[in-house]
Amino acid sequence: MNICVLLKQVPDQGSVFTIDSDETWVQEDNLVFTTNESDNYALEEALLMKASKGGEVVVCTLGPDRASQTLKDALAKGADRALFLRDDAFDRLDSLGAARAFAAALRDDSFDLILCGLQADDTGEGQLGPMLAEQLSLPHVTLVVQTELLDGCIKIKQELEGGWFRHLEADLPALLTIQSGINKPRYASLKGIMAMKRKEIKQVSAADLSLTTGDLTPHQILKRLYVPAKTKETQFLEGSPDEVVAQLVEKLANEAKVL
Amino acid sequence: MGKILTFIQHQDGQVSRNSLEALKAAQELATALSHSLAGVVFGLESPPEQLTGLKLDEVLLVPASELKEYTQEQYIAAMNAVIAAESPELLLAGHTYQARDWLPRLASRLERPLVSDCVGYQLDGQITWVRQIFQGKINADVQTTPGLAIVSFQSGAFRSDDLEPGSPTVRTLSVDLSGVTLHVRPGDRFQEGKGTVDLSHAERIVSVGRGIGDADNLHLVRDLAAALDAELGSSRPVVDYGWLDHDRQVGSSGQTVSAKLYLSVGISGAIQHQVGMKNSGCIVAINKDANAPIFEIADYGIVADLFEIVPRLTAAIKEHRGT
Ligand SMILES: Cc1cc2nc3c(=O)[nH]c(=O)nc-3n(C[C@H](O)[C@H](O)[C@H](O)COP(=O)(O)OP(=O)(O)OC[C@H]3O[C@@H](n4cnc5c(N)ncnc54)[C@H](O)[C@@H]3O)c2cc1C
Ligand SMILES: Nc1ncnc2c1ncn2[C@@H]1O[C@H](COP(=O)(O)O)[C@@H](O)[C@H]1O
Numbered sequence: 001m002n003i004c005v006l007l008k009q010v011p012d013q014g015s016v017f018t019i020d021s022d023e024t025w026v027q028e029d030n031l032v033f034t035t036n037e038s039d040n041y042a043l044e045e046a047l048l049m050k051a052s053k054g055g056e057v058v059v060c061t062l063g064p065d066r067a068s069q070t071l072k073d074a075l076a077k078g079a080d081r082a083l084f085l086r087d088d089a090f091d092r093l094d095s096l097g098a099a100r101a102f103a104a105a106l107r108d109d110s111f112d113l114i115l116c117g118l119q120a121d122d123t124g125e126g127q128l129g130p131m132l133a134e135q136l137s138l139p140h141v142t143l144v145v146q147t148e149l150l151d152g153c154i155k156i157k158q159e160l161e162g163g164w165f166r167h168l169e170a171d172l173p174a175l176l177t178i179q180s181g182i183n184k185p186r187y188a189s190l191k192g193i194m195a196m197k198r199k200e201i202k203q204v205s206a207a208d209l210s211l212t213t214g215d216l217t218p219h220q221i222l223k224r225l226y227v228p229a230k231t232k233e234t235q236f237l238e239g240s241p242d243e244v245v246a247q248l249v250e251k252l253a254n255e256a257k258v259l
Numbered sequence: 260m261g262k263i264l265t266f267i268q269h270q271d272g273q274v275s276r277n278s279l280e281a282l283k284a285a286q287e288l289a290t291a292l293s294h295s296l297a298g299v300v301f302g303l304e305s306p307p308e309q310l311t312g313l314k315l316d317e318v319l320l321v322p323a324s325e326l327k328e329y330t331q332e333q334y335i336a337a338m339n340a341v342i343a344a345e346s347p348e349l350l351l352a353g354h355t356y357q358a359r360d361w362l363p364r365l366a367s368r369l370e371r372p373l374v375s376d377c378v379g380y381q382l383d384g385q386i387t388w389v390r391q392i393f394q395g396k397i398n399a400d401v402q403t404t405p406g407l408a409i410v411s412f413q414s415g416a417f418r419s420d421d422l423e424p425g426s427p428t429v430r431t432l433s434v435d436l437s438g439v440t441l442h443v444r445p446g447d448r449f450q451e452g453k454g455t456v457d458l459s460h461a462e463r464i465v466s467v468g469r470g471i472g473d474a475d476n477l478h479l480v481r482d483l484a485a486a487l488d489a490e491l492g493s494s495r496p497v498v499d500y501g502w503l504d505h506d507r508q509v510g511s512s513g514q515t516v517s518a519k520l521y522l523s524v525g526i527s528g529a530i531q532h533q534v535g536m537k538n539s540g541c542i543v544a545i546n547k548d549a550n551a552p553i554f555e556i557a558d559y560g561i562v563a564d565l566f567e568i569v570p571r572l573t574a575a576i577k578e579h580r581g582t
Contacts, residue, residue, distance in 0.1 A: 013527065016550070017393055026397070037496075099367060123392050123399075125375050127363035134367035139442035140331075142360045159512055160448060161356050167446040174442075179512075181499030219372040223387065223400040227550070234544075234560040241567040248543065249575045251559055256541040258463070258520040259487075259579060 001055035001149070003046040004111045005079070006102065006129075007039040009063050009070040010122040023224045035070045038117030042178035044185040045147060046115050047078050053149060056080045058109070062090055062101060068201060076188035076196040087205040094218035095127040101216070102128070103135035104209035113154070114175040118143060129177035140175040141168055145182050261294040261348035264319070264341070267310065268357055269300065274309045277353025279419035281412045284380070285351050286314055286423050291382055294348065298427070299341060301334065302326035306429055314425030319345075325436045331361045333439050338365055340434040347407060354411035356511075366409050373409040374401055376530075378416045394529045395552035414511075414534050454506025456490065463489035463520040466509055466536070467497055470525020470546065470565055474502040479569045480524055486576040492516065492536075494526045510535035525565050528553025545569070 011017070011031040018027045035043075046057045059074040061067050062085035071082040085101055093101065106114065114136075119126035133140035145165070146157035158166045159179055170176075188196075206216065235251070237244040253259040265285040268275040282298060289296035295316040300306060302325075306318040321341060325333045338361075342350065352358050354376045366373035378398075379389040387400045388410060458464060465484040471477060484491045491507060498508045509516055511531040521539035526532060528544070528551055536542070537556050544557035545565050554560045561568055 011393070013394060014548070015393075016548070017396055019397065026393075094372060095363070096367060096370065096372060121394055124390075124394065126359050127366070127373055127375060130360065130363035131367035134364045140364065141443055143356055159356070161511055162515065163513065164448050164450055166448050168443055169446075170443045180495065184501070219370075219404045219406075220374060221402050221404075223402055225392070225397050225399050228391070228395075228398045228555075230555065232555055232557070234554045234557045236549075236554075236560045236562060241563060241571055244561050244563065245568060245571040245575045248559060248561065248572065249579050252520065252541070252543070253579060256520070256558065258541050259576070 001049055001053040001113070002058070002109070002111050003049060003055065003113045003115060004058045004060055004106060004109065005039070005043045005046045005074070006114070006116045007043060007059055007061050007070050007074055008036045008117070008120045008122075009033050009061060009067040010036045010120055013121060019225045019227070023226070024222055025225065033066055033069065035073060036117050036120050036122075038119065038178055038180045040185045041180050041182050042115040042117050043074055043077065043079065044183045045178055046113070047186070048183060049113070049147070049149060050078075055112070058083060058111070060102070060105065061085065062093075062098060064091075071201050072196055073188065075199045075201075076192040077186055078192060079199075081199055082201040084201050084203045085209075086203050089206040089211070089213075089216055092218060092222070093216060094220040095125050095131055096220075097216045097218055098128055099131035099135050101206070101209065101211060102132050104211055105204060107136060110173070112173050114138065114173075116175065116177045118177045118179050129175055133175040136175070138173055138175045139170045140177070141170050142177045143179050144176045145179050147176070147182075261292065262345055263289050263294045263296045263349045263351065264345060264347040265296065265298050266338070266350065266352040266358075267298045267300045267307070268353060268355055269303070269307055272303060272307050274307050275353055275355060276419055277355050277412070277414050279309065279422060280415070280417040281351045281353045282313065282315070283417040283419055283422050284412055285349075288349070288380070288386075297345070299338075301337060302328070306427075310427065312424050313427065314423035315427035317428045317430050320429060320431045321434055322431060323434055323436055325439070328445070329357055330441060330445055331364065331443060332441055333436050334361050335365045335368065336436055336439045337434050339368060341432060342369065342407065344432065350407065350409045352409075352411045354413050358411050362409055362411060369407065371407045371409060372403045373411070374403065375411045376413045377410055378413050391530070394527060395555075396550055413530055415537070454504060456504070456506040458490055458492055458507070458509065458514045458516045461490040461516060461518050463487050464492045464509075464516055464518040464522070464536075464539070465489045466492035466494070466521060466523045466526060467503075468494040468524065468526030469496040471497070474500070476566075477502060479566070479573075483522070483524075483569055483573045483576070486573045486580070486582070487520070487522070489520070489522070494532050523553055523557075524569060526553055527551045528556065
């Protein structure tokens with residue numbers, strides 16, 4: 001079972017975001033970066049499959065230099081090797097361009113499975129997995145909350161809206177997008193961190209992948225970022241903890257009349 | 260005159276509200292751009308009742324029997340054929356789980372952009388789509404290159420009760436799907452055995468998010484819920500971590516609630532959470548981040564450390580209620 005996991009490095013959700021002066025991205029110097037939430041679950045699922053079926057887990061990211069940390073963390077947790085798509089030409093890709101880059105990087109490896117997260121919590125597109133599957137002519141299943149490997153195929157439980165589910169069976173090789181909560185992601189052990197230092201991170205550029213400017217030109221262009229205008233008048237209660245609590249109880253009792 | 264197609268998702272003829280919301284956006288755009296508008300319906304012989312009284316130029320039925328139940332591969336093949344026949348400028352849809360499954364793959368096949376989970380648009384010579392990034396903390400304006408754009412709309416971004424009335428003509432389009440092999444074979448939809456907690460009828464809910472930090476801290480919100488006679492609810496991560504059972508989860512993949520009082524503690528208010536609770540009467544949010552999207556829908560907001568507030572609030576409520 002050879003599995004590739006796509007991991008994206010994203011700002012921690014607890015970050016305070018300040019829009020950059022050119023209004024097309026946020027200031028990165030005061031951000032803390034981490035691995036995208038659902039991608040952690042995808043990695044764990046791959047490591048569990050490897051533990052039961054053997055084979056190799058390859059982790060792959062596309063991003064700036066700082067993104068190598070996400071690969072190192074994954075190698076420390078037990079991934080075997082890493083592929084780092086790193087090129088200034090990858091800086092402002094749209095999902096289609098990113099899918100082309102990953103397709104070029106992964107096409108010649110014969111993975112039985114490619115696992116992605118459901119969506120990257122920075123830009124929230126939720127597109128890359130199915131787009132990549134199309135480029136690689138692989139079947140795909142989204143919103144996966146349970147997997148069971150069978151001979152030549154995989155049985156999947158898929159989450160639908162409002163508490164509904166569905167079982168599906170997909171031929172292998174396939175691409176899955178993993179929903180959070182599917183497993184309990186592990187922490188890296190000290191031994192894993194030591195072992196990580198000996199593992200390979202292979203860096204590839206657009207030229208290495210024979211990607212042309214045309215392949216990477218975005219069809220979706222980010223024009224401007226801004227803080228959304230407030231539409232609802234929230235009454236913010238201010239003061240010391242004791243004061244705000246007293247105000248809230250008073251409002252709930254006499255204004256909202258819900259006590 | 261260009262053409263706008265809106266994909267109408269339905270389950271056994273019952274149209275998804277998200278599709279009707281997308282139709283509202285489509286009606287506005289069709290008028291503003293002088294485009295024609297068609298609602299595309301898969302797998303039905305006659306148009307769903309919810310469409311027949313709406314202002315659309317036409318309902319385009321693709322009745323192929325393979326499309327009765329959703330399969331990603333047949334839907335993509337069918338829409339590909341519809342787009343080839345109709346050459347639309349825009350394909351609009353609701354950002355449902357089904358849309359997440361097949362629209363990106365369709366976009367990739369067509370090599371055209373998918374602008375997903377949009378909350379609005381602006382018109383100024385060309386269309387600028389508005390979408391949220393960083394889980395609703397920042398808005399982004401995006402534009403697409405000339406040619407077809409596929410756009411999906413966030414639940415609630417447009418109001419389906421504002422749809423303009425009219426009487427569309429009905430046209431049938433046959434597509435040949437005999438060549439499509441299913442590499443993904445779906446089984447029937449099912450619901451897990453109902454949990455023991457039904458939040459949908461709860462009058463008061465104290466709902467807890469990742470801000471609580473650790474399962475060991477949950478007693479703080481349990482005490483608050485007890486003081487208020489409230490049920491305990493939660494956001495998804497709290498369930499993912501195994502801190503609470505799934506039947507406590509509120510949101511698009513959990514329960515939908517409409518409590519008289521919904522008191523959220525350490526929840527950021529991502530859209531998938533909001534869709535499950537925004538119809539509650541009085542919404543209170545306690546969150547240390549003044550920019551958390553939950554404050555967009557809260558009636559009362561407290562920007563503070565929940566560990567400072569919650570124990571005091573529990574005591575104050577007990578005192579108020581004389582318990
Ligand atoms: C397809 C899909 C379906 C989903 N379904 C659901 C669903 O059904 N329900 C759901 O909830 N989510 C769902 N999600 C996840 C959703 O997108 C968010 O990730 C999730 O709701 C975030 O949960 P949270 O607010 O608890 O955590 P976070 O976003 O991490 O927010 C924690 C908040 O706590 C605050 N905080 C931290 N410490 C403190 C403190 N000491 N005092 C006060 N405040 C503090 C922080 O400021 C932050 O705002 C879904 C996502 C997807 C993609
Ligand atoms: N730059 C990237 N590097 C690695 N993986 C990525 C990248 N962008 C997206 N992905 C993967 O694709 C999933 C969906 O991302 P998105 O379509 O951007 O929401 C993520 O959860 C990752 O698994």
